[in-house]
Amino acid sequence: HRNASSTAPLRLGYLPNITHAQALVGANEGTFQRHLGAVPLTLVRFNAGPEAMEALVAGSLDACYVGPSPATIAYVRSHGMVRVIAGAASGGAVLVVRSATQPSDLRGKKLASPQVGNTQDVALRHWLKAQGVEATVLPIANADTLSLFQRGQIEGAWVPEPWGARLVREAGGRVLVDERDLWPGAQFPTTVLVASEAGLRRRRSELLSVVRAHLELTRRWTDAPAAFQTAANDAFQKVTGRRLSDPVLRDAFSRLSPTAELMLPRMLEQAARAVDLGYLPRANLDGLVDPSLLEEVQAPKS
Amino acid sequence: MATLLPTRLWARLVPRWTLEPSRSKPGEAKIAVREVEHRYENKVEALRNISLDVHSGEFVCLLGPSGCGKSTLLLALAGALPPTCGRITIDGKPVKGPDPSRLLMFQDPALFPWMTVRQNLVFALRSKVRSRPRREETAARYVKRVHLDGFEGALPHQLSGGMRMRASLARALSMDPSVLLMDEPFGALDAQTKGQMQQLLQQVWVETRKTVVFVTHDVREALVLGDRVVVMAARPGRILKDFEVRLPRPRDPDDEAIVQYSRQIREALRSAEAPKGHAKDASAVPASGLSAGAAHPVGTGG
Amino acid sequence: MATLLPTRLWARLVPRWTLEPSRSKPGEAKIAVREVEHRYENKVEALRNISLDVHSGEFVCLLGPSGCGKSTLLLALAGALPPTCGRITIDGKPVKGPDPSRLLMFQDPALFPWMTVRQNLVFALRSKVRSRPRREETAARYVKRVHLDGFEGALPHQLSGGMRMRASLARALSMDPSVLLMDEPFGALDAQTKGQMQQLLQQVWVETRKTVVFVTHDVREALVLGDRVVVMAARPGRILKDFEVRLPRPRDPDDEAIVQYSRQIREALRSAEAPKGHAKDASAVPASGLSAGAAHPVGTGG
Amino acid sequence: MLFPTPVGVAESLIQMERDGRLWTGLGRSMLRLGKGYALSIVLGVPLGIWVARVPFLERAVKPVVLGLQALPSVCWLPLAILWFGLTEASILFVVVMGSLLAIAIATEDAVRRIEPLLLREAGTLGVRGLRLYAGVLLPGALPGILTGLKLGWSFAWRALMAAELIVVSGGLGQLLHYGRELLDVAQVVAVMFSIVAVGVTVDRVLFRAIETRVWRRWGLSETR
Amino acid sequence: MLFPTPVGVAESLIQMERDGRLWTGLGRSMLRLGKGYALSIVLGVPLGIWVARVPFLERAVKPVVLGLQALPSVCWLPLAILWFGLTEASILFVVVMGSLLAIAIATEDAVRRIEPLLLREAGTLGVRGLRLYAGVLLPGALPGILTGLKLGWSFAWRALMAAELIVVSGGLGQLLHYGRELLDVAQVVAVMFSIVAVGVTVDRVLFRAIETRVWRRWGLSETR
Numbered sequence A: 001h002r003n004a005s006s007t008a009p010l011r012l013g014y015l016p017n018i019t020h021a022q023a024l025v026g027a028n029e030g031t032f033q034r035h036l037g038a039v040p041l042t043l044v045r046f047n048a049g050p051e052a053m054e055a056l057v058a059g060s061l062d063a064c065y066v067g068p069s070p071a072t073i074a075y076v077r078s079h080g081m082v083r084v085i086a087g088a089a090s091g092g093a094v095l096v097v098r099s100a101t102q103p104s105d106l107r108g109k110k111l112a113s114p115q116v117g118n119t120q121d122v123a124l125r126h127w128l129k130a131q132g133v134e135a136t137v138l139p140i141a142n143a144d145t146l147s148l149f150q151r152g153q154i155e156g157a158w159v160p161e162p163w164g165a166r167l168v169r170e171a172g173g174r175v176l177v178d179e180r181d182l183w184p185g186a187q188f189p190t191t192v193l194v195a196s197e198a199g200l201r202r203r204r205s206e207l208l209s210v211v212r213a214h215l216e217l218t219r220r221w222t223d224a225p226a227a228f229q230t231a232a233n234d235a236f237q238k239v240t241g242r243r244l245s246d247p248v249l250r251d252a253f254s255r256l257s258p259t260a261e262l263m264l265p266r267m268l269e270q271a272a273r274a275v276d277l278g279y280l281p282r283a284n285l286d287g288l289v290d291p292s293l294l295e296e297v298q299a300p301k302s
Numbered sequence B, C: 001m002a003t004l005l006p007t008r009l010w011a012r013l014v015p016r017w018t019l020e021p022s023r024s025k026p027g028e029a030k031i032a033v034r035e036v037e038h039r040y041e042n043k044v045e046a047l048r049n050i051s052l053d054v055h056s057g058e059f060v061c062l063l064g065p066s067g068c069g070k071s072t073l074l075l076a077l078a079g080a081l082p083p084t085c086g087r088i089t090i091d092g093k094p095v096k097g098p099d100p101s102r103l104l105m106f107q108d109p110a111l112f113p114w115m116t117v118r119q120n121l122v123f124a125l126r127s128k129v130r131s132r133p134r135r136e137e138t139a140a141r142y143v144k145r146v147h148l149d150g151f152e153g154a155l156p157h158q159l160s161g162g163m164r165m166r167a168s169l170a171r172a173l174s175m176d177p178s179v180l181l182m183d184e185p186f187g188a189l190d191a192q193t194k195g196q197m198q199q200l201l202q203q204v205w206v207e208t209r210k211t212v213v214f215v216t217h218d219v220r221e222a223l224v225l226g227d228r229v230v231v232m233a234a235r236p237g238r239i240l241k242d243f244e245v246r247l248p249r250p251r252d253p254d255d256e257a258i259v260q261y262s263r264q265i266r267e268a269l270r271s272a273e274a275p276k277g278h279a280k281d282a283s284a285v286p287a288s289g290l291s292a293g294a295a296h297p298v299g300t301g302g
Numbered sequence D, E: 001m002l003f004p005t006p007v008g009v010a011e012s013l014i015q016m017e018r019d020g021r022l023w024t025g026l027g028r029s030m031l032r033l034g035k036g037y038a039l040s041i042v043l044g045v046p047l048g049i050w051v052a053r054v055p056f057l058e059r060a061v062k063p064v065v066l067g068l069q070a071l072p073s074v075c076w077l078p079l080a081i082l083w084f085g086l087t088e089a090s091i092l093f094v095v096v097m098g099s100l101l102a103i104a105i106a107t108e109d110a111v112r113r114i115e116p117l118l119l120r121e122a123g124t125l126g127v128r129g130l131r132l133y134a135g136v137l138l139p140g141a142l143p144g145i146l147t148g149l150k151l152g153w154s155f156a157w158r159a160l161m162a163a164e165l166i167v168v169s170g171g172l173g174q175l176l177h178y179g180r181e182l183l184d185v186a187q188v189v190a191v192m193f194s195i196v197a198v199g200v201t202v203d204r205v206l207f208r209a210i211e212t213r214v215w216r217r218w219g220l221s222e223t224r
Ligand SMILES: Nc1ncnc2c1ncn2[C@@H]1O[C@H](COP(=O)(O)OP(=O)(O)OP(=O)(O)O)[C@@H](O)[C@H]1O
Pocket: B040, B041, B042, B044, B045, B046, B064, B065, B066, B067, B068, B069, B070, B071, B072, B073, B217, B237
């Protein structure tokens, strides 16, 4: 497909979470396709970030919405085969617990995170370490987390939205930690847009179209949050077959904000945490971010 | 008077010996077989109208060509096969099912291969002798009786065929059965070992005076071992003759008397087969050393 | 002149026959064995100083006790075993490696069990005969020659031992080898089948006049089949005598002449073994019918 | 605990049959299995024959094959996913690794057990090259190879189910997984029944029939 | 594609050895395996003997056992999770289902193959009840049971690895899973090596030693 790059579809991945709202809406409403024009688009859904990164590294994906931790891990492990090209969302991660009222109540309890090495997993483990609390962290798929939480088999879970809101509304959980409170300015990257290094070399123009679409969606979200929430819920229903109830939707979006900013320092901080947890070897992260596309698209048209 | 002289000398003095039919003995028989008949499901008449008394301490040999029902009769005595007709009592009690007081021995020594010789005896003795030291002591005694001392710790597969047979004999004797039933036990041994086993059995029997019913189709073996030789014929299986062997022990298969007796028995067998014309299925029965036409009778102890 | 009279009659007229040593024939030999010696790795001197000429169309029998190197010599002729010393040529060319023009046959018919008789022949013929119909036709012809017509479609395991041997012979003949090497091919057959196979082989040989080297330790077999009987002795393996058998065919193993000849050969064998005292390892060699001490020589065709 | 009722299981089975999920899943699984298994045979049988015939390969390849055989094939999955992503190729890879080695090992063993007389006979008859491989070595080893194929099948089947449960992407494994996710114990048990049915059918019907035919043709006793 | 370098794998192995993850994981896996396998033996051997001795059980239980044997044991996992949750019990259950049936089937077969002469002899010697089971049937079937135990072990091992990859909770399977999630191909391969090492050790060293001893004691030829 190397020489037929004009007809080969561009492959874009995302997770069916509210934290990937731009992807949900863009996929549902054809925003990406519109910007790509004649270039066909293949949208691929993943259950968790690391899986998506595997696909990106294995060459079956060109770009992807993902959390910053998997992106960083993939960058290091693949020796630079992925690049972060834009930010997408900030916030939207909470620790929901059944009964604990303070961190020390979690001592010796079972807590869930979506997947080893994903953004919430790093955040949870780092937080536990910082609090000096020893607890068992189990990587459990979000859907399982809900049922295990309901049945009382886990004490709590550090999850992205809408799962945090669902744990609260549908399983009677309490938000013990809103991750925004842990970062200065309540800003930290939750979702970023990454592209494969090979894609950046061979399909730069199509990736620029994707970034354009991404920026358009981000703007919509910023400008008209309520309408965008509804659009996101429509897309969510189409993908998962289930519609989020209004309270859950509002709750989820209340902790989440759109941003195309790359927030490199915060990402480096997150990477340092991953190194600290033994998920990553210490490595040079100079090439992790490639702001050139964002700059090119945002540059005032001449 | 005859028994006062050594057999060999006697044989030379009286050149022509003849066997005499058994006389009925006083007292109640140990084993009483009354008009027993047996038909297998395939309609083969294995036994017809068999009546036989065996007295306590007698050594009776059942002799006959292949297929004359020797094994069938022995199985019936052991209680392993209920005859279709007739009655069998031992010590006045009807035989019902197998019982350790009537041990059956076959060509195959049937030792438990994972136990040493000693363990084979001790294991069998467990149901008879309660105390462990007494079991060990009994086992050692019988191992010695069959001249296997030094091989107590050997496994069956480390022994020769003759030694295995001796171990099996020791095990049977150690159970102190009131009747010992043996079905061609030495049939699979080579000529020399067979001779040794016959000597051993004679010696052991002289010491213990068990009631023994011993099946063979080796005429000399029957004459060396038996107090009585019951000659049977086939189709239907029946008793032809019941001879008494009055020779001193230990007997030697090459004694002049035994050679003469065996000639007499062979004639009896031949006369039983020759005139009767209904040997239609003779070819179905494997040729036996006892059949009339064989050039070299096999029944000469080797 | 002798050959004009029927053998039996002749034997009666001239009561004492003696075999004569082979005379060297004119012309170049088909098979020429020159001062061949062979030692196995274990230092056994299987052949010492063997020289032998076999002319085209001759039927030569190698006769000798077990272990005299018959098989070794045959394997050397077949090219399956390079002798340690000496030279073997066939049609003037030195023997190097096996070749379908010199077929070797063993006791075991070595038919491919998953092929029918016909398929076995056709498969072998594939390397010789290009056209498929000609292969089928050749196969059918040779199956007929060994009187196996009607069994073309039978699988080897559905045939008797003799029939299998015939199928194997048909396969070998169908390959039209210039030399046929046979190592005790009838050694595993019962007496009757063996006799039939000898008759068949004679008949086939008379028709085809192949050069045959036939190993046996059955004296009568050698005399019935061979134009020449080469008598060998063991330790070291060497040629003792080379007799010519001038008797008309078909020959019968019970001919007076053959009986007398075999007596003569047996004497030769005995005299070769008896005086020499170095039979130290005699016990290691299985007793053979040809050894001097045996009461009943086995080598009488049964 | 959630217990399935026989009626519930039957209903679930009928439901899945009606809406086609059962057949789609079954078809998908069998297609994967078929591809992977065929690949295993195509690679494993020649590999086994070569290892048996070439002394160098025996020294170099056999220890590796025997060692890898000790690795549960599902353990290849993480590596496969790193290489191929969560794709069909990963599942196929695991299925192949599951059965390839078992087939190769059994084939090697079977070739070694071929009656040496037959090989010598083939040599004297001038059978060489491809004819030797296709006409003598392969059929000569066939009964043993069949045993290996059966074992390989069972490994491939196990590997496939494990892989489908982990990489949830169609197939019976996915139906099983979804049953669990939806807490639908009837569906879980119904799918398990279907899996048993497939396993029993292939093993008892297909392989039994082939084995019986081969054993009869080869003239081997059928005491197994 | 991510390819491991030998140095990277060695480093990863040393790293995991140093920080104790390898030993913790290995210990956890072996403990689970040990528990599940022991349970399988304790249940499977008597079950096999009973099925062989009681005609009713043969008719009623054997077809079920043979059918379930066709079910890859990992397929029990969804059901186990529904029953026991994502707990140790689920993994144990799968391990037991993996090996129990193989052990029971091999035991049944082995008991049936006991020399009938020995059974008759035991009968005439008056050996009955527990003495018959423990003194004759069990040792008489032991060589065959051992074969079953070996097979059962390999199934248990495979089931455990699959279960640990799905229910990520300690053990070598988790190390493998984490290696994959963190895209650490060196760790994945290092753990695979460890798994091979365990497999080869148990199979070639432990079972080989036991088998050799039993076969020698039982006086069986060691041609296998
Ligand atoms: N289980 C059986 N079923 C049917 N017929 C049998 C059975 N056992 C023996 N027979 C037949 O009963 C007849 C007597 O058999 P039996 O074994 O008692 O003879 P035998 O005298 O012991 O012979 P042998 O010397 O060969 O052991 C024979 O014709 C035999 O074929």
